[in-house]
Amino acid sequence: MSEKKDPYWDAAKPVKIGVLMDVPERHYRFVFPLYDFIVDRYINSGRFHRRIELVRKIVYGPPAGYIADVMKGYHELCDEGVLAVIGPNHSDSNLAITAHAEARQVPVMSLGAIHSHVSEYVFNVCWGAVPEDGHIVASWLVQNGHKRVTLTYDVAAHCKIYAQYFRQACERNNIKILAQKCHSDVNDKFAEEEMRRTVVEHRALNPDAIVCFGTGASQLIWGRVVHEAKWDVPRIMNGAFFQANYSYTHEFFDGWVGTGLWDDDNPTLNKLRKEFKQAYPALGEPEVLEVPPELLAIYRDGMVALLEGVLAASILTPEGVKHGLETVTHVPAASGGPRTVITFGPNERRGLRGMDLMVLRRLNNGKLVMEGRFEPNLENTLV
Numbered sequence: 101m102s103e104k105k106d107p108y109w110d111a112a113k114p115v116k117i118g119v120l121m122d123v124p125e126r127h128y129r130f131v132f133p134l135y136d137f138i139v140d141r142y143i144n145s146g147r148f149h150r151r152i153e154l155v156r157k158i159v160y161g162p163p164a165g166y167i168a169d170v171m172k173g174y175h176e177l178c179d180e181g182v183l184a185v186i187g188p189n190h191s192d193s194n195l196a197i198t199a200h201a202e203a204r205q206v207p208v209m210s211l212g213a214i215h216s217h218v219s220e221y222v223f224n225v226c227w228g229a230v231p232e233d234g235h236i237v238a239s240w241l242v243q244n245g246h247k248r249v250t251l252t253y254d255v256a257a258h259c260k261i262y263a264q265y266f267r268q269a270c271e272r273n274n275i276k277i278l279a280q281k282c283h284s285d286v287n288d289k290f291a292e293e294e295m296r297r298t299v300v301e302h303r304a305l306n307p308d309a310i311v312c313f314g315t316g317a318s319q320l321i322w323g324r325v326v327h328e329a330k331w332d333v334p335r336i337m338n339g340a341f342f343q344a345n346y347s348y349t350h351e352f353f354d355g356w357v358g359t360g361l362w363d364d365d366n367p368t369l370n371k372l373r374k375e376f377k378q379a380y381p382a383l384g385e386p387e388v389l390e391v392p393p394e395l396l397a398i399y400r401d402g403m404v405a406l407l408e409g410v411l412a413a414s415i416l417t418p419e420g421v422k423h424g425l426e427t428v429t430h431v432p433a434a435s436g437g438p439r440t441v442i443t444f445g446p447n448e449r450r451g452l453r454g455m456d457l458m459v460l461r462r463l464n465n466g467k468l469v470m471e472g473r474f475e476p477n478l479e480n481t482l483v
Contacts (some may be wrong), residue, residue: 114151115410118177118206120187122161122170126346127189130391131399132156133380138403147411155180161188163256163285163316167196178206183413184421186406187211189227191258191315198222206418207425209406211398213339214258218449221418223409223425225402225435225442225451227395228339229458230258232474233359234266236458237311237336238273239474240357246308246334251280252298254318259285262313262338273477278305287317295325309334320349327352336460344463345392357471359458361435362394364470369397369434397434404431405442405451437473 119135121128139152159165159173170193177185184207188194191212201208201221208221213228229236241249249270253263263280270277281298284291302310310333312322319340326335332355341358343349362369373393377383383391409425410416428451431442437456444451460471 112150114153115148115416116153116155116180116182117406117410118174118180118182118185118187119154119156120170120173120177120185121156121158122165122173122188122190122193127395128158130380130383131395133383134376134396134399135403137376137379138400138407142407142411148407152407155182159188162190162192164287167193171196171200174200174208175204178204182206183410183416183418184209184406184425186402191217191228191230192256194222194224195257205422207409207422209402209425211402212258214261215450216261221422223405223444223449223451225398225405226457227361227398228342228359229452230261231265232458233262233313233338234264235269235272236359236460236474237266237338238269238275239477240336240460240472241275241309241311242273242477243472243475244309244334247274248276248278248305248308249311250278250302250305250307251311251313252283252295252302252322253280253313254283254285254315256285256315256318259313259315259318266311266313278302278307283318283322285314285316285318287321291318292321292325295322296329299325299329299331303329303331303333307333309336311335312337312340314338314340319343320352323349323356324352327354339458341461342392342394344461344468345394347466350463350466353463354465355463357460357462360394360461360468361397361458362392362461362468363437363440363456363459366397366434366436366438366440368432368438369393372396372400372434394435397436400434401442401452405444408442409444 157173161170186209189211191214194210194212194217198217210224253259336357344353408428412424412427413420428444433440440454442451461468462471
């Protein structure tokens with residue numbers, strides 16, 4: 101005789117949340133422990149009355165892999181009964197996933213920089229900020245008196261949008277773009293040869309500064325060829341500058357300024373760094389893994405936002421989680437400045453809010469130091 105089951109008295113089954121991981125192993129080696137750390141905190145807080153099961157799906161996506169494989173991973177997680185999915189991380193995959201999420205109606209917490217993919221079932225906590233970065237970069241140029249620049253970006257869809265907003269910011273701030281070049285977003289000899297030619301062409305124009313909006317390998321190759329050409333010009337890039345957290349970039353990124361999510365004055369991030377280090381001390385050792393603070397911030401914010409949405413769900417279905425996410429408001433963020441918060445709403449799907457969502461850092465002799473924040477250019481304000 102089979103054992104009888106009683107859904108009123110039996111131990112509750114766990115809430116399933118999908119983790120769609122499309123970044124290199126050097127990232128998810130610390131992201132998975134971070135997600136476990138955050139889930140444990142929520143369980144131990146007493147606010148959750150069920151276990152939480154993270155269903156992990158590692159996929160090989162863009163720029164070198166196939167976006168279709170990322171979409172396949174999402175559908176496989178949906179088939180396993182998850183209530184929501186956190187990821188993907190690459191902006192082009194974010195753009196592609198919208199139609200799939202709308203069809204499956206399983207909420208997605210995307211973590212890419214792009215903004216134009218959000219929809220009824222797609223929420224975003226942005227790793228970088230496509231609309232804002234162009235204006236933050238222009239603000240730095242104005243603050244430092246750089247009025248004549250050259251621009252490089254790559255063929256990834258979101259990098260073209262970066263460039264679009266930067267051109268708008270230049271027009272608003274009377275910055276002249278002397279030349280611009282769109283490069284490949286993959287790592288091969290043809291891309292490198294093209295970039296070397298671009299260095300020669302752009303250097304001949306004697307710009308005040310050079311601007312780069314990259315993704316994947318493109319900004320790494322560009323930084324290296326600029327360094328090898330010994331072109332010591334003021335230089336700034338978008339949120340792809342997070343790679344400056346890794347020592348393998350220090351030789352050729354030294355002297356660059358970039359936008360990023362790591363603000364020294366953010367108490368939420370400082371607390372997270374201290375407590376995560378205590379929980380996983382080995383992950384802080386350089387020979388084991390370098391843990392970039394801004395990546396801790398963005399992955400923490402994405403998971404916290406999603407768990408708050410699950411907590412707020414009136415019913416444990418994907419639809420219920422969607423409605424729960426719409427009520428998440430003013431959660432302190434680890435990303436950006438001290439007053440950055442996570443807020444969604446019925447018609448609001450981009451979660452990170454605040455003037456200092458993205459700040460500026462400089463790589464100086466192997467150390468990332470604060471360079472500044474966005475400053476409005478009142479001279480060009482019409483009224």
